[in-house]
Amino acid sequence: MDSGAxxxxxxxxxxxxxxxGFGVAPAGMLGAEQIVAHLAANDEVMSEATEAVLAGAPFAYYDLAGVHRPELDALAAECGGLDGLATLLRATSQKLLTLVDRLGPAADTPVETHLREGFDLVVDEPLPWARVIDLHTRVHLPKHQAQLQTLRR
Structure with a gap:
């Protein structure tokens, strides 16, 4: 599977x-640190799923929209703030990219998938793992990139 996109x-x-240059998030929205913490934590779950697919083991992938702010704040504190979180995200994304590059035909393996991206995307069914990665690429990451842009002062 090509990981270029x-x-x-x-x-x-x-x-x-x-x-x-991020400002404070409006009430009810995630702040920059929380967004990056969410992405890094989600990368870990996606890496676990990709490893399971590569091993031929069953896996159910649940997105991490339900991770609570205190957990994201704890990860941010553990990393020392946004710079540390950026370093973590670089590491988690690189791990996922390396695994995705190894998928080959296994990318078509169905994985029980549960995703929620607001009202725009709801998935509760098995999907080929390549499709989940595509949704992460085309929907999830751009959504959070746009959130970061709106937080810029």
Missing amino acids: LRRAYSDVLAEVDAG
Whole structure:
């Protein structure tokens, strides 16, 4: 499986993070640190799923929209803030990209998938893992990149 589009999507998100200058998030929205923490945590789950697919083991992928702010804040504190989170996101995304590059025909393996992207995307069914990665590339990462852009002062 070609990871080129996924690599570009991560590059775009990381460029947004590196640009900095984020203000305080409006009530009810995630702040920049929380967004980056969410992406890094989600990368870990996606890497676990990709490893399971490569091993031929069953896996159910649940997106991490339900991760609560205190958990994201704890990860941000553990990383020392936005710079540390950016370093973590670089590492987690690179791990996922490396695994995706190894998928080959296994990318078509169905994975029980549960995704929620607001009202725009709801998935509760098995999908080929390549399709989940495509949704992450074309919907999930751009959504969070746009959120970061709106937080810029």
